[in-house]
Amino acid sequence: MSQDNWKEEAGATPQAATDETAGMQKAQQTVLDNLVNSVVKEQRASRRWGIFFKLLTFGYLFFLAYLFLASDKLQLGDGASSLSHTALIDVQGVIANKENASADNIVSALRNAFEDNGTKGIILRINSPGGSPVQSGYVYDEINRLRGLYPSIPVYAVISDIGASGAYYIAAAANEIYADKASLVGSIGVVSAGFGFVELLEKLGVDRRIYTSGENKGFLDPFQPQKESEVEFWQTVLDTTHQQFINSVKQGRGDRLKQDPALFSGLVWSGEQALEAGLIDGLGSSSYVAREIIGEDNIVNYTLEESPLERFAKRIGAGAVEALSTQMGFKGAPLQ
Template sequence: MRLNRILALALVVLCLLAALGNWLGGSINQGKRQGLANVALVNVYGLISDEAVGGPFSSSTGTNANQMIEAIKEAREDSGIKAILLRINSPGGTAAASAAIYEELMRTRKETDIKIIASLGDVAASGGYYIASAAHHIVANPSTVTGSIGVIVRTQNVSPLLDKIGVKTSTFQSGQFKDILSPFRDTKPEEQKILQGVVDTSYQQFLEAIVAGRDMPMEKLKPLADGRIFTGEQAKAKNLVDSLGNYYDALKTTAELANIRGEPKVRDVGKSSLFGDSLGPFLSSVLGQGHTSQWLPMPSQTEWTRWHKIPLTLME
């Protein structure tokens, strides 16, 4: 067992050194390429929040809103960029993070001639669709799961379970609403009113964002915005997306809308991980999933923990 651990740690060190060299080389090459690319690729993947889930050893890092905003600004300030291609595969995330990315995209639309195209992957729902709605054109796979336009706040009352195992809780607070959403009691009627008001306000902001981004009348959007999901094909029929296709179809559409002649030159401006996307899976393949999880938190563990700390979300 001790020998296995030493071997595993040695492999981790080697991987870190290799990843560092790869990252430094990639950064230099990216600097050389800057100004040559005419399409900026921005990936929106996983849970959308101000702090991405996962970690350096995980292949599932989520989307950090601040990093996405920096990537969009980088593309906007590059004189060679004619279009931004959003590649979205996300079930949503926090309301604030989704709105922040949307606003940065809309600012790009207003201040520049850069075309924004969204390519929807397996899922682009709720907060994922919020971001997509800022695009000039949305391309979805026929089987993409999208829609889920709405806002949700959830709480639980675990006090009956705690009573059974003999655990008691005490709360000391500065105001009557400081422990709102407490899992140790039922939600009070006045708290329900406050929470519903927050949900309604955030929901209205969501609707207004789609109306502005999609140039879609509110009366046509409202019947579709009850939280239901759509396939890409259904979404196109409802005017929630513009065309059907895969990433390469979206890239072709990008070139057409941005008047790019010849093969578009794409630069990924969303890369932010020091270790890239392959270190986690590589460690799992070398050490085995069971061995890796002894020392490193796996995506399912980190995502589950953070997921349940988010009070106001555009996802379900």
């Protein structure tokens, strides 16, 4: 290689390096610009989604407020009518505290119906296997109290598929009881059931340890052998409750009851058999009683039900509510 050529190549090297550096800087700038643009776009999208969720949450809250006001209005006015009518109250499902057929719900509906000047008669439409004797007793006593305050408003119980145990307890407070010929009626008795795991624990080699203050505090423990004295005592509790049930039925039904001890044995009867035994007064539906017995076929339902707000809250679920609250920055407990 000649000296001139060496100088020419040597002189070109710094220029090539400069061009390469410039290219790298340009590429880095391009990457940086793309990154910045991506971050900006992501921030804009995040802000838009944030605004969307906030608007959605506000809309949800306004909707809940609307349902709350609407439900209050319905509960205050849905069962009230100045026109002549038959009041209908459903007793559906298990009779227990916090259930639809709780004493609180049934009693509140009864009071609303009795206090309405347009009520000509009240029908308790029963479809229940029974439940708590305490809840049933509350309703029974309140029916008798209200009948005393409003003697001109009769109460009729109408059993559809089943009116047994605590449900019949409630029905016995009515002026008259009606059912279908195939309805199941009665079951005037008290039951208490459980399991014993003593032998199972022995096979597993598990030692049950229980510490109490009070000689009988752990009585009827399913993991301990039964004591005859405890069983006898518990039977007296059941017998006492059963006798309370019998007394209430006899007080409500009076001479209409057939003198047959089997009526109070816990057996259940068909509507046709119940009529012969004096457990009911006739065969017929709610519309039949309203039309033919009360003489007013305009029926107004006074049954207390879940408000639209409560139903909507259950459907959407606590998880969805919590997610919306998080989007708004709220960290409080979700709606229950």
